[in-house]
Amino acid sequence: MGSAYNANYFRWFEIGRTELLRSLGLTYKxxxxxxxxLPVSEAFCKYIxxxxxxxxxxxxxxxxxxxxxxxxxxxxxxxxxxxxILAKGYTKHACVDHNGRVVRPPEFLVKLITSHATPS
Incomplete structure (x- = not known):
């Protein structure tokens, strides 16, 4: 077919997300x-x-x-x-603890988001 498999777009989203966090001084690790x-709770992609x-x-x-x-x-x-533009999309992520229970975003994450993000 010559075109990329649709699920790969979500891999590219993950790369973008990981690199954005890294650029803000925070890694997933x-x-x-x-x-x-931060498990994905919702994902969407519009293939253009x-x-x-x-x-x-x-x-x-x-x-x-x-x-x-x-x-x-x-x-x-x-x-x-x-x-x-080839595609647009989003992912939403819950904040959970090591037992998988949903928790409020901790202060360090809230500060990071509010100081570096721009509303869409």
């Missing part, structure tokens, strides 16, 4: 060391144009600060150079 986990195998992509990721009980990341996948 550091979050989990504090006993907090196909990604062809071997295309080079640009992923834009933003934190949505309007979410109170967890985190929401918005994504736009562009073709190389950013001239064409």
């Amino acid at each position: 550091a979050i989990e060391t504090k006993g907090l986990f 144009a196909p990604v062809i195998y071997d295309d080079i992509l640009q992923i834009e990721t933003a934190l949505d600060t309007r979410i109170k009980g967890g985190m929401k990341f918005d994504y736009t996948i562009f073709s190389e150079g950013g001239e064409k």
Whole structure:
């Protein structure tokens, strides 16, 4: 078929999310060391144009600060150079402890979100 498998878009979202957190000075490993986990509770992708195998992509990721009980990341996948939007989507994440119980986002995470994010 020549185009990328649809589930790969969610892998690219994960890469964008991981790199955004890293750019803010926080890694998933550091979050989990504090006993907090961020499982995906909802995911959406609008496929606008196909990604062809071997295309080079640009992923834009933003934190949505309007979410109170967890985190929401918005994504736009562009073709190389950013001239064409290929997909848009989001993921929502619950905050859970090591037992899988939903918890309020801890203060360090709230501060990170409010100081570095721009509302969508």
